[in-house]
Amino acid sequence: MSGPGSWTRAILALGSNLGERRGTLSAAVADLVDRPEVRLVDVSPVVSTKPVGGPEGQPDFLNMVIAVDTTLAPLELLAHCQGVELAHHRERKVRWGARTLDVDIITYGELVSDDPALTLPHPRAAGRAFVLYPWSLMDPGAVLSGQPVAALAAAAADMAGIEHAELEPPGLGTALP
Template identity: 55%
Template sequence: MTETPNPHIIDADTLTGEMRPIRRAVLSLGSNLGDRVTTLQGAVNAIADTPDVWVTSVSAVYETAPVNCPPGSDDFLNIVLLCDTTLAAHRLLERCLTVEDAFDRERGEANAPRTLDVDLIVVGDRRSDDENLRLPHPRAKERAFVLKPWYDLEPDAVLPDAGPVADLLADLGTDGVTLREDITLEIE
């Protein structure tokens, strides 16, 4: 026996007749203020609890010196999440910003220390170049703290418009990106 859909529930996809494809998303998370480990684990949990987002992998934790931050800024803890999602890229970005806000992210000066930073690196093959969202992330190819944890999870990954992550990482190097074997984050 098959289940009959409830005629009183309106699904936007049903109205438009559009299918929502599942896309692989790569998210980079970092924290250099407060209890960084608790913040990152909380962010992983919040993203995993997002409807239409399925976190499939959490990278190892890396500690890195701040890049282009004010003098005296503390080191970052960084991770990468691999997710499958049916959310549109802008909706996923909205969710990431909401998660940042939940962890008291203050916006203002670029590259200022922060409790949480969540960046969309890739969302399937989507391209975006508007003021709110640029995909693929325009500086990911220059950031070992993104490429190294991503490479650990997907050695054959390709950053669209830039090339294989392995090649980008080989060119960039991993100086200053230190594996924190004493910290493990997971999907709870």
């Protein structure tokens, strides 16, 4: 793991299936990188996906992945992500229920952790095309736990339900360094 003050690459997955989903994702990316300890590196295209797990009858999600460099420690980054979720009216009433915004830390550098507060890499990411597919579009050479992200996406059970929401991320082209 990197030392204090050094930059670590993290992959964050964002999803929304309530409210103005596209605007929420756009604003959430801006909010996530609106501090000096977090720098936006890359942004995936947005995909539309069916909900995985949770209650029946939820609206479809818009999902995307971003790469950031950060000097925040893993739990500090988690607190920051949860603060952004709260700023976008995220409520945690039902596990995997409908939500205005979900931000998950998928990887934090090469850190492997079984901390119950933040398990890394994300324990279910390797089987979720709604994370893997946009990540593979953003970074075709990405690897998760030694496996190519594109291959994991192709094998994921939810891959068949993914559609491109648009060819470019929502208004984020000018936000990249």
